[in-house]
Amino acid sequence: MQPVAILESALYVDDLDSAEAFYTDVLGLPLIRKVEGRHVFLRCGEGVLLLFNPDATIEPPAPEAPFPIPPHGARGPGHLCFRASEAEIDAWKERLRRAGIAIESEVEWLTGGRSIYLRDPAGNSLEFANPKIWGVT
Amino acid sequence: MQPVAILESALYVDDLDSAEAFYTDVLGLPLIRKVEGRHVFLRCGEGVLLLFNPDATIEPPAPEAPFPIPPHGARGPGHLCFRASEAEIDAWKERLRRAGIAIESEVEWLTGGRSIYLRDPAGNSLEFANPKIWGVT
Numbered sequence: 692m693q694p695v696a697i698l699e700s701a702l703y704v705d706d707l708d709s710a711e712a713f714y715t716d717v718l719g720l721p722l723i724r725k726v727e728g729r730h731v732f733l734r735c736g737e738g739v740l741l742l743f744n745p746d747a748t749i750e751p752p753a754p755e756a757p758f759p760i761p762p763h764g765a766r767g768p769g770h771l772c773f774r775a776s777e778a779e780i781d782a783w784k785e786r787l788r789r790a791g792i793a794i795e796s797e798v799e800w801l802t803g804g805r806s807i808y809l810r811d812p813a814g815n816s817l818e819f820a821n822p823k824i825w826g827v828t
Numbered sequence: 829m830q831p832v833a834i835l836e837s838a839l840y841v842d843d844l845d846s847a848e849a850f851y852t853d854v855l856g857l858p859l860i861r862k863v864e865g866r867h868v869f870l871r872c873g874e875g876v877l878l879l880f881n882p883d884a885t886i887e888p889p890a891p892e893a894p895f896p897i898p899p900h901g902a903r904g905p906g907h908l909c910f911r912a913s914e915a916e917i918d919a920w921k922e923r924l925r926r927a928g929i930a931i932e933s934e935v936e937w938l939t940g941g942r943s944i945y946l947r948d949p950a951g952n953s954l955e956f957a958n959p960k961i962w963g964v965t
Contacts, residue, residue: 692923693856695916696873698957699909700837703902719830723962736833738875739962745904759933761945763953765840765902767882772836779832786829796896808898816900820835825860825876 701741703765704813707731710742713812717790740771772806772818780807783819800824838878840902841950844868847879850949854927872910909943909955917944920956937961 704710711731714720720733720740729747733740745764752759775783784794787809795816796808804821811817841847848868851857857870857877866884870877882901889896912920921931924946932953933945941958948954 692919693858694872694910694912694956696911697834697837697875697877697908698911698959698962699907699955700834701907703906721830734962735831737959737964738834739909740834741907743907748907749904758935758937760935761932761947761953763905763907765904765906767886767902768900769840769902769906770836770838770878770880770885770900771834772876773831774833774835775831782829795898798895798897800895810898816898818836819831822835822874825835825871827874 697738699739699741700771701743701763702769702771702811702813702815703743703745704811704815705744706812707742707744709812714740714742717787717792735773768810768814768816770816770818772820774822775819777805777821780805780819780821783807802826834875836876836878837908838880838900839906839908839948839950839952840882841879841948841952842881843949844879844881846949851877851879854924854929877908905947905951905953907953907955909957911959912956914942914958917942917956917958920944939963 714733723732723734725731731742749762749764751762792809794807798806802824804823806818806820808818851870857872860869860871862868868879886899886901888899929946931944935943939961941960943955943957945955
């Protein structure tokens, strides 16, 4: 018995509006819903990317809350990697260049496969990587 | 153009050994590889769960590093959710009970579908949720 898949991945941001603009406009992820000042939820394939304001989510739920969601909230740069083929990585490099987003690093792995790294507006380290680097094709 | 899937999701932990024991023994995720004091990488379905020691990963790569991985490293409780059917959620409740892991909260969503919440040894908020809560079956 083991978890079959990751359904939700979370990143924390200091400015939800600029994060929403980046993830929807530059990366093209569809918005699912948002709550002003608290979160922006985005769809990514069969999963969901959750962007949270840690100042809001670190607060414990009220005793009478209908949905008692446990508090959480991290600070400092997190990390997330999107799956991409070699051709998609090339297309992302071009798209990011046009959007004025710097490629911080590009790595060719010993396994074959490549990663590119960039920052979101909050400073989180984002990566596009060929799944080959994990032995998945 | 948009990212097709999330390939890697990251959590930060203060004790890699206890995190490894929890994620492999209690949750049953297969270990991919680890570097003592820096990280533990686990497979989860078609994705990868990365557990990092932020004290190590926040250090910039050496100028001569063959794989210049940009620094990152968050502190405080993060969040991650595993996909599970209703039957799997019941099975996880039983497995976690036997392992002595408390269910911090259980939520029935208005959309239909349910979530259970628990903590990993580092205090990260973990969830098992029916993908129905995101309109995915």
